[in-house]
Amino acid sequence: xxxxxxxxxxxxxxxxxxxxxxxxxxxxxxxxxxxxxxxxxxxxxxxxxxxxxxxxxxxxxxxxxxxxxxxxxxxxxxx
Amino acid sequence: xxxxxxxxxxxxxxxxxxxxxxxxxxxxxxxxxxxxxxxxxxxxxxxxxxxxxxxxxxxxxxxxxxxxxxxxxxxxxxxxxxxxxxxxxxxxxxxxxxxxxxxxxxxxxxxxxxxxxxxxxxxxxxxxxxxxxxxxxxxxxxxxxxxxxxxxxxxxxxxxxxxxxxxxxxxxxxxxxxxxxxxxxxxxxxxxxxxxxxxxxxxxxxxxxxxxxxxxxxxxxxxxxxxxxxxxxxxxxxxxxxxxxxxxxxxxxxxxxxxxxxxxxxxxxxxxxxxxxxxxxxxxxxxxxxxxxx
Numbered sequence: 165x166x167x168x169x170x171x172x173x174x175x176x177x178x179x180x181x182x183x184x185x186x187x188x189x190x191x192x193x194x195x196x197x198x199x200x201x202x203x204x205x206x207x208x209x210x211x212x213x214x215x216x217x218x219x220x221x222x223x224x225x226x227x228x229x230x231x232x233x234x235x236x237x238x239x240x241x242x243x
Numbered sequence: 244x245x246x247x248x249x250x251x252x253x254x255x256x257x258x259x260x261x262x263x264x265x266x267x268x269x270x271x272x273x274x275x276x277x278x279x280x281x282x283x284x285x286x287x288x289x290x291x292x293x294x295x296x297x298x299x300x301x302x303x304x305x306x307x308x309x310x311x312x313x314x315x316x317x318x319x320x321x322x323x324x325x326x327x328x329x330x331x332x333x334x335x336x337x338x339x340x341x342x343x344x345x346x347x348x349x350x351x352x353x354x355x356x357x358x359x360x361x362x363x364x365x366x367x368x369x370x371x372x373x374x375x376x377x378x379x380x381x382x383x384x385x386x387x388x389x390x391x392x393x394x395x396x397x398x399x400x401x402x403x404x405x406x407x408x409x410x411x412x413x414x415x416x417x418x419x420x421x422x423x424x425x426x427x428x429x430x431x432x433x434x435x436x437x438x439x440x441x442x443x444x445x446x447x448x449x450x451x452x453x454x455x456x457x458x459x460x461x462x463x464x465x466x467x468x469x470x471x472x473x474x475x476x477x478x479x480x481x482x483x484x485x486x487x488x489x490x491x492x493x494x495x496x497x498x499x500x501x502x503x504x505x506x507x508x509x510x511x512x513x514x515x516x517x518x519x520x521x522x523x524x525x526x527x528x529x530x531x532x533x534x535x536x537x
Contacts, residue, residue: 172484173488222537240483241477243341
């Protein structure tokens with residue numbers, strides 16, 4: 165098992181080799197937070213505006229564990 | 244008032260008035276129904292000194308489908324279609340999303356549309372804004388919207404408000420609306436619309452995009468809304484994903500269709516993306532997922 169991480173739009177360019185269909189598989193250490201994961205992936209934390217953990221928005225202080233699905237999104241304002 | 248005009252049809256036997264004009268569709272399982280062409284409806288509107296919209300509503304209440312709306316039958320009941328024709332929607336922004344939404348709601352037969360935007364078309368709108376044509380460059384977006392609606396569906400009444408939406412004019416624009424649509428192009432303006440919609444107790448449908456992705460969220464007055472999605476403070480115009488990835492051609496058409504569909508569902512009281520849920524669309528993979536606000 166691992167954490168499945170999907171990155172949205174402009175965040176993808178920040179993680180080298182990211183593939184939108186496959187996403188990323190991350191082996192978590194105990195008590196890993198979303199913010200620590202964001203930093204370890206090389207993403208700029210201030211650009212991650214929406215965190216979706218197992219289908220529900222979550223805070224960056226949330227703990228993540230094996231088997232979780234995490235989506236990270238920037239803000240979008242275009243129309 | 245349109246309402247007093249509608250009343251002129253109250254005692255009219257619609258089926259008898261349109262006798263000889265009704266076309267019967269024989270359907271399997273006893274699901275036969277009648278439809279009627281727009282020319283006959285226009286004539287009846289003149290005879291009764293009403294208007295096309297009022298006549299269409301009266302027809303649908305009698306179970307007769309205006310021919311132009313007949314393909315909506317099956318997915319929408321005659322009563323629902325009549326309700327759409329009697330409804331009011333406010334469209335804030337007449338650009339990429341707004342252009343898609345205006346045309347869909349007009350074809351759908353949402354009876355009264357108010358479109359608000361103080362902008363004029365420029366060349367960089369041509370890639371994605373359905374109302375923008377070469378000969379409309381430099382012209383008002385809302386006037387183009389009014390012309391488009393008139394050309395698509397003359398039964399729909401349009402109020403074109405050639406102003407930017409502000410905290411000052413939004414209360415008046417929202418009054419009496421069944422739904423509002425956030426077709427703006429920046430988050431600060433979207434937060435302002437949400438505050439006004441909440442104060443007016445009008446449900447609204449948020450949509451925003453960047454690159455080949457976008458969000459759609461229906462916000463009912465008690466829902467967490469934009470703060471639940473993007474946080475308490477909006478980021479400045481152009482600082483979202485759209486600043487880097489642009490606003491390519493297919494995205495507003497797709498997101499706008501989803502947004503207009505949500506508005507129709509709100510009007511009809513059907514299940515929608517309200518109640519703290521939002522859809523994320525990614526046209527690159529492609530995928531559509533619905534998430535909840537935690």
